[in-house]
Amino acid sequence: MENFDIVVFGGTGYTGEHVVRELFLTAAAGDFSWAIAGRSLQKLRQTLQNVSKDVAIDDYSEVGIIIADVHDINSIESMCNRAKLIINCVGPYFLWGRPVIEGCLAAKCHYLDISGEPLFMEQMEVDYHKKAEEAGIVIVSACGFDSIPADIGVRYAQLHFPGTLTSIESYLKVSIGKNGFSIHFPTFQCIVNGFSSRSSLLKLRKDRNLPKVQKFGPDWRLKTGVWKEEGLFCVPFAGSDRSVICRTQRAIHENFNIKPAQSGVYMMFQSTSQFLYLCLFGIIFISLVHFNFGRKLLLKYPKLFTLGLVSKDGATPEQISQSSFCFIHKGLGYSTGLPLEGEPDKKIEVEITGPDPGYVSCSRFVTQAAYSILTKGPQLHGVLTPGTVLDVKDYVDRLKERGITFTTTKLENLKV
Secondary structure (H helix, E strand, O other): OOOEEEEEEOOOOHHHHHHHHHHHHHHHHHOOOEEEEEOOHHHHHHHHHHHHHHOOOOOOOOOEEEEOOOOOHHHHHHHHOOEEEEEEOOOOHHHHHHHHHHHHHHHOOEEEEOOOOHHHHHHHHHHHHHHHHHHOOEEEOOOEOOEHHHHHHHHHHHHOOOEEEEEEEEEEEEEOOOOOOOEEHHHHHHHHHHHHOHHHHHHHHHHHOOOOOOOOOOOOOOOOOOEEEOOEEEEEOOOOHHHHHHHHHHHHHHHHOOOOOEEEEEEEOOOHHHHHHHHHHHHHHHHHHOOHHHHHHHHHOHHHHOOOOEEOOOOOHHHHHHOEEEEEEEEEEEEOOOOOOOOOOEEEEEEEEEEOHHHHHHHHHHHHHHHHHHHHOOOOOEEEOHHHHOOHHHHHHHHHHOOOEEEEEEEEEOOO
């Protein structure tokens, strides 16, 4: 049987099809062989036919097809034995991620996914980090919109700061067109599970009893509540980004002796109406998610209880084409040679922009991460974060070629 550089598991799913599209557009340039994997041969063939037609590729005979089912561990191990790297698009990961990771460990092939589930990611680190180190592979979650622009954005700012960056605040802005936007149901399942399993996550962290990451520079606190920044409403971002950033900062301090930056991640709303919509959605969601019957209602009637935000069909092509994102990272630190005490003397602002975050940019993030790991090799082995594993310069250069911009918009001295 033929082996491949990259296998996309779950390639017939909504997000998986976008990853397949990205591979069709870019794999040949890097001379990467690849295959698509899933349960149904008919659906796999149909996906290749549909996507190849969409991107005007007539001959896709070199793209492999592998039958694999997350409920059949033998088929998972067979798939992993034919790959150097698996891109896992089968979520929610708290339900279906573990068997694929175990298959990658057995086959000694790299694993990437687009999970934004902190409990899953941190539990996998506890359970499999040593095994992945010994196998000489990487297991890397959060390679999609959760949490590449946040995690890699902070690392990019650190690399472009002439000195030591000691704190950074990250603001996410999402632009939505006249057709609105939809969250795909599996993503919503992950959100519901993330909120409902918060106590399990806190217990896991308490049981691990990791030493606190050393702090440098002045005291710094996370912002809470609601406030305005640049005239726009802001709130703390409830996703996984900050937990991924914190894991990266710990890892680069322990492994590369890079001083960690304190960080916060926030959401910035383009309009008052967008902010008020989220407030109403948040009130309904929080009122239900902490109760078993409430979670059942949310998952049984997602469209009703999210005011139409969640769809089992996913976003429409019009919604995708009209949406984009901007991540703004605002950092403070000390110039090279200065002691890390008193008020910081320098600031940096980095802006990352791209097309639709949920599918188009997401597929570019994970695919280019796969290329970078296969080409440059990972910086470490184990269960790790994108900002720990990836060669940031190589990875950012690849993303720029795919329409994701990274720009240092400010680098200024401060009066101290």
